[in-house]
Structures are given as structure tokens and as C-alpha cells.
Amino acid sequence: MTTYQRYQTKPLDCWQLSKELRAKFFQEIWTAKDGGKTIGIGLGLFSNSLPTSFPDAVFAEMGTYFTIVANNPEQAIQCAETVSARGYPADICHAAQLIWGSMFLDQGPFGPFLRPDFCIQLHFCETQGKATQVMSEYFNIPSFCIDAPLIPPGRPQEHFKKNLVAQMQEAIEWMEKVTGKKFDDEAFVHGVRNEWEVAVLWAKICELNKNIPAPLDIRMLSSLSAPLFLKRNSDETVNYTRILYDEVQDRVKNQIAALGAERCRLLHEGVPPFYFLRFFRIPEKYGAVFIGSSLDFGACGAFERQENGSWRIAKTPKELGMAMKTREDALYALAHYFVTSAFMRSLLVIGKTEEQIKRVEDWQVDGVVFHCDRGCQALPAGMPEARLAFKERGIPSMVYEASHGDPRELTEAQVVDRLESFMETLGLDPLDD
Amino acid sequence: MGISEKFHDLLNNRHQYTSEWKEKKGDKVVGYLCNYVPEEMLYAAGILPVRILGSHEPQDITEPHIFNMYCPFCRDCLAQGLQGRYNYLDGIVTAHTCMHMRQVFDSWTKHLPVSYSYYMYMPAHVQSKYAQELLLEELVCFKQSLEGWIGNTISDRALDKAIDAYNTNRRLLKQAYELRKSDPPAISGAEAMEMVLTSMFMDKEEHSRLLQQALTELPKRKNSRESQIRLMLIGSANDDVEFARMTESLGADVVIEDHCTGSRYFWHEVVPEENRLAAIAANLIKKPPCPQKDLVERERFSYVLDLARDYDVQGAIVIQQKFCDPHEFDIPPIRALLEKNDIPVLFLEFDLTIPAGQFRTRIEAFLEMLQPKVA
Secondary structure: OOOOOOOEEEEOHHHHHHHHHHHHHHHHOOOOOOOOEEEEEEOEEEOOHHHOOOOOOOEEHHHHHHHHHHOOOOHHHHHHHHHHHHHOOOOOOOHHHHHHHHHHOOOOOOOOOOOOOOEEEOOHHHHHHHHHHHHHHHHHOOHHHHHHEOOOOOOOOHHHHHHHHHHHHHHHHHHHHHHHOOOOHHHHHHHHHHHHHHHHHHHHHHHHHHOOOOOOOOHHHHHHHHHHHHOOOOHHHHHHHHHHHHHHOOOOOEEEEEOOOEEEEEEEEEEOOOOHHHHHHHHHHHHHEOOHHHHHHHOOOEEEEOOOOOEEEOOOOOOOOOOOOHHHHHHHHHHHHHHOOOOHHHHOOOOHHHEEEEEEEOOOOEEEEEEOOOOOOOOOOOHHHHHHHHEEEEEEOEEEEOOOOOOOHHHHHHHHHHHHHHHHHHOOOOOOO | OOOOHHHHHHHHHHHHHHHHHHHHOOOOEEOOOOOOOOOOHHHHHHOEEEEOOOOOOOOOOOOOOOOOOOOOOHHHHHHHHOOOOOOOOOOOEEEOHHHHHHHHHHHHHHHOOOOOOEEEEEOOOOOOOOOOHHHHHOOOHHHHHHHHHHHHOOOOOHHHHHHHHHHHHHHHHHHHHHOOOOOOOOHHHHHHHHHHHHHHHOOOOHHHHHHHHHHHHHEEEEOOOOOOOOEEEEEOOOOOOHHHHHHHHEEEEEEEEEEEOOOOHHHHOOOOOOOOHHHHHHHHHOOOOHHHHEEEOHHHHHHHHHHHHHHHOOEEEEEEEEHHHHHHHHHHHHHHHHHHHOOOOOEEEOOOOOOHHHHHHHHHHHHHHHHHOOO
């Protein structure tokens, strides 16, 4: 009989708060029209402050929405089929397909699709601006695109920041024109300050997962980050993230684990298959826990890339001595965030392997699971090269093919079998209880 | 050997050409992966820029490096490098483009010995009024980097000479394309493709001399063919000359195309200005856009439609390299646009090798469908 250490576990105290905030933020978006509010819409990873610093304005960040659509396999397939019927190839970004499918069908988890007033998109993955283009044409609404650069390590950055500031300044003027509303500089500065605080706190929370046992697992990270995607500029989100950080610190201090039987730590690379999240629970019976992914860490967390590829928590504008009083200050702080974001930069691919190796070391990972996602071209980039590098260094890894949004792309028996075989290659047997 | 055969021969022996060029000149050769790379700057530095292309041969050498759901063109390009066909390259450069070519660049620099590599940020949102200014800053960085590598400064005079050589070549290619407007066209689609593809790796001045010869000889060539159905090719990077040849053997003339390996490569000339890099930046920004950069307005569509009208196109074959996301996003609207303008469309999905028999049948059926309309 194998002996192993048992850690204490307990549900997260702020789980309920997280759920309530997520529900509240979605409700705010879906009832905005009834209240005569203006709705901006965009796909994934954008500043919430920029499009909402107007009177009665909400921003529909669709990155969380598609995960909810995907969570219902029947609905996800219906969306994909609807998009295919309109002539789009099946392998086109599956997140875009879920959003479009819901839009074309005019139905989704919260009832009929939104009636947005304008599109605004931070474009750093080639899908993003193209996905928004289709939405703006479908609704016949104006659209604005902000081009976020992907910069190789070691290059000058100031001209990129200057460019982003100019583009965002133009975006503000454009939104004033299309909404007929005046931009609220004070609200914007406050919102950007909040966004930065939340992003740094989230990075700190993810860093706490370097501890053994991991206080959180990948499913928790994914769920807990939802309010940050939806409204990271709000005071409520700041408050929630502070509470969460305190609680996770407390869990580390008291060795409260996500998985009591933790004896192996896994990293997931790629977007999760949202319709099959129990995938992440399969290793638990072997005492293995998924401690996160670059997506969970970086999409909401302010990490910067160090020269050796390691991700470190970014310094806040305040720590960097940046002023944060005027619109220009706040725009610069946002530009600094986009330009230095390790996650966004990793989509460049250059230098990604080094980052993945460092992530394994820094988060004390025993094995890496790569999701070769047939519906995403961005995150799987660099995975084969990382596998080669891992092999050289003796870091175990496996690959499964599926999709984050289309359940038809996943052969459950095969994927489960592969994962269980991987557990065995890691020397793990199913635990006795 | 006739001029047409000369281009054909050069394309088929392109590695021999570039290797011999290097030996003869003693200068550097740099491979590039996207036609947003400012070739004029390389040329001004005394470097021969060579577009990395595929060979359409089955291979499995890229499997450990690129997932199989990345486009066949990118895998084919990397395969050429891994098979040692580009061993003469001293460096590799790319401009910000799709994820797939970024992956090729990353794998290339990891596994193939080059003394220089450079990734240049090329704005994705070229319609932004700030894109050109940003690109200019990037060109300045690129110039400094190149100068550091070659150990020389790139003078304004050298830039002027390079811009002139490239503009001349563009002008001549455009004149050659004019020959495709006649009915029947004075040059075939396959011949035109070979002219453009050879331009992508040959010394521009030498290529221009060949083009001048072609412009003299080809209009005089006795054209035994009768008028055929006039087709346009639209879509992803396409260096498959044999496909064009097969299509034309079935009773069609490929009279124009919208590919980055075709008209988009040379369509606009650099307008000289005092700041040479600014002139190059302006030209890159106004290029007929790659779908990856065609935001927020669909400017590519008006370019495609204008070409279709100018070249009196009767049908279009929309080609998509399998898994090419940027083009996939554009396919339904571009089909709708063409059909709305009474240009029927055949959609074909390309892989590393194409199912010639199946494609032949589909093209024949498409041409049969077009026949009554043409008649």
C-alpha cells in the first residue's frame, strides 16, 4: 500500500461571493438595454474601464460568455452547426463560433443574445478583430479596433506604448461620437487603478499556487477569475480579489490543499475543454492536481517576462512611480500593461519554450498536459517545440487533441485513456480511497 | 529556351540560382516568410531577400515542430528548411503575420543555423491612422539591427537604388499582368505565377531584365488558344503553379489572382520621399491587405472586386489553405460579395498536396456550369 501525506481541505469561503458577482455582472449586461444603457461588446481580454467610463455604459466581455455556452454541449454543437451553415469552415476559432452561433440563433444561456451598440476590440490574436468584424456587420453597428503589439524580448517598448495611448485616445473620441456621451475621466482613472490592482492581486494569487500543497486547482482558478474578466474595473471586484488573496494566503499558511492527496502537480497548457471540465478531476484519484495554466495565470494576472523566461509579478504603476491622475496617465498605465503582459506577449511564440520550462520549475510541476486544440491556433502555438525541449530535460508531458468549444472534437474514451496512461508513466497508481 | 521556359526553369531550380548568386557575389542571402517584410531594406544592405516557399511534396519532418492543425503552407515552408534546401541562408526575417508563420519563424530559428534572425512588428490594424508612424519606428529599429549585423550603414543612396530596383520590377510585373487582360490572354495564369514567384527570390535587377525580355517577346508569341473561361484565384498564400496549369488545361484562363504570392506582392510602388523609411512604411501600409490585416473595414474586398472587373472575370476559385484562419473568416462574405456581383464561385480547400483527380472533376463541373453564362 502506497503511503502519502494527506493535507487538509476545505471549501473556499469566498466561493459564494465569486458566484454572486459573476451572476450580478452578467445580469447587469443582459438587462442593460432595459435600463437604457449603452452596450459595448468585444471578445476577450480588454480593459473594462475604457468602454465603460461613460454614463450608463456596460461592456459585454464575451470571453467568459463563450465558456458558459461551451459548458452546455448540446448548445455548443448547435452554435457550431449554425456557424457552419453560414459557410464558415469548422476549424475556425471555436470561441468565435460559440459567440456567433449564439448571436445568429439569438439564444444562449441568458436568453436572447444582446443588442450591442458598438464593438470595441483589443486585437492581439488574429481571431479577435475578425470575430468582432462579423458581429459589427451582423448588427450593423460601428466597430473600433485597437492593435496590441506582440514584441520580442529585449526590444524597445516606448514607441509601442505611445502608439497604444494614441489609439486608445482615438477610441475614446470615437466612442464619444458613436454614443453621444461624454467620457468620464475621473471614472476612467479610478477604473484603471482598480484594473491594475486586481491584475496584480490575481498574479499574487497564482504565485501562491507555487506552494505545496497547491491551495487552488485549475477548476477553482478558472471559476474564480470570472468576475475579473467581466468587470475588473469595479470596486466590488477589487474588494472580492482582496478577500480572495487573503483567503488563499491563509490556505497556504495552514497548508489547506485543493487536493488533500496531492503528490503530483500537473500543468495544463491550452484552453480547457469547457464542456468536459471533469477532465481535470481524473488525475485526482492518482493524487495528481492540475495547479493551473498559462491562461489561468496570465489572462487576468499582471505578470511580466523576465530575461530567462520566468514570469514575475508586475510592478504596479504606483510602484513604478507613474502618475495616475489624468486620462493620459491612465492610458499610459493601460498601454504599459498591454505591452508588458507576459501572457499577451507569449502569443508571439518567440521565447515561449523558455517560459514554459521556467513555469514548470517555478510552479514545481511534475508533468505537463498539452491541449492540441482544433479550435484555437493561438495557445497551441509552440507546444510541439516545448515538448521537444521538455524531452531533453526529462520533463514528462502528454498531448490530447480536442477543442475548447466543440464537444464533437473530443473522443472521451481516448482522451481519458491517454491521461490515465500518462499518470502511470508518472509512476502513479490510483489511490486506495 | 524561350522566356517563359526560363521563368519556369528558374522557379524549379531556385535553390541553385540563389546558391550561385551567393557564391558569385559573396553577399548574404536572407529568407523571409511574409511579404510585409521590407525587402528594399535588405536589398539596400547588399542582401538577397528570398521568400521561403514550399515544394508540395509529402513530408512528415515537421510533425515534431508544428501541430497538424496548422496550415499546410507553413508546414511545407518549414519542411524545406528542415530538409536542408535553404542551407545557404545567412539569416531569416519575418514581419508580424499569422500565428502559423510565427511558428515557422520560431522553429526555424531554433533548429536551423542562421547567423541572423529578426522579427519585425508589422501593425495588424493597418487602417489605424497611427499604424504608419509605428511601422516607421519599427523600420528604424530593423535598419539599426541590420546595420549591426552587416557591419555597415545603409545609406540613403543605397535605399534609393533599392526602391528604384523594386519599383521598376513592380512596374514591369504590372505591365506583364496587363497582358492578361486581352482575350485570350497573352500569358497564362501559370506563366504569370512563375514570373511573380521568381521575382520573390531573384536579384531584382536581373529579374527585371527578364521581365523586359518577356514583355517584348510574349505579346508577339503566336497564341494558338481560343478564348476560354476567365477565372480569378482568390485566397491564402499559393505557390502551387501546377494547380493553375491543371485548371487552365481544362478550358479556363486564370487571368488574375488575389494571393500574397501573386498580385498583392507587387501591386503598389513605393512613392519616394525624403525619409526613405517613411516611404517604405507607407507602401507596406497601403498594400492590398492580407485578411489578417483587413480591419475594421473590408478594404480587401473592393480590391478583389476591382480586379475581377478590370480583368473581366467570369468565375472565381476561392482557395483556402486548410486551417488558414484569417482567410477562413473572409470566405463566406467574399463568396457573397462575388456572387452578388454575378461572379460564380468554386471553393477548394488546399492541403500540402492536392487531390488532383477530385479537383479536376470539380473544376470541370464548375466550368460547365459557367459555359452557358459565357455563351
